[in-house]
Amino acid sequence: xxxxxxxxxxxxxxxxxxxxxxxxxxxxxxxxxxxxxxxxxxxxxxxxxxxxxxxxxxxxxxxxxxxxxxxxxxxxxxxxxxxxxxxxxxxxxxxxxxxxxxxxxxxxxxxxxxxxxxxxxxxxxxxxxxxxxxxxxxxxxxxxxxxxxxxxxxxxxxxxxxxxxxxxxxxxx
Numbered sequence: 001x002x003x004x005x006x007x008x009x010x011x012x013x014x015x016x017x018x019x020x021x022x023x024x025x026x027x028x029x030x031x032x033x034x035x036x037x038x039x040x041x042x043x044x045x046x047x048x049x050x051x052x053x054x055x056x057x058x059x060x061x062x063x064x065x066x067x068x069x070x071x072x073x074x075x076x077x078x079x080x081x082x083x084x085x086x087x088x089x090x091x092x093x094x095x096x097x098x099x100x101x102x103x104x105x106x107x108x109x110x111x112x113x114x115x116x117x118x119x120x121x122x123x124x125x126x127x128x129x130x131x132x133x134x135x136x137x138x139x140x141x142x143x144x145x146x147x148x149x150x151x152x153x154x155x156x157x158x159x160x161x162x163x164x165x166x167x168x169x170x171x172x173x
């Protein structure tokens with residue numbers, strides 16, 4: 001997991017547009033500040049994470065409605081990858097309830113704005129895990145988990161780091 005919050009925020013903010021959307025089998029996170037919190041939570045929940053990227057394909061440029069805006073042309077990148085997460089099992093209950101790790105076979109599709117070169121939509125489709133939650137539940141799940149993450153103080157940690165780095169990243173979302 002990425003240890004340095006400064007690097008984490010810098011990477012995310014340079015790669016993802018402010019109005020970006022992240023979608024996987026469990027959540028729909030929008031805008032970038034929500035994505036930041038979801039990704040930051042991975043650092044807190046898991047002690048290790050790794051991604052092995054397989055085949056990458058550049059998609060055709062095409063018109064479409066993405067990230068809430070009509071895009072005259074959008075670039076697509078698709079990647080087959082394996083994501084491995086090891087849980088931080090620090091209590092007896094977590095040791096009894098949680099598995100050691102989770103391995104996901106994922107098809108990732110990134111929609112990239114050709115002008116800003118930033119991701120406007122990031123979709124992870126888990127190929128080896130059960131069904132997806134309905135879209136409404138994924139949106140609700142992101143809102144609930146973000147509220148819990150903020151209650152745990154993780155949102156404040158990100159805000160403080162963003163405030164310290166404001167000149168570098170253009171301020172807090």
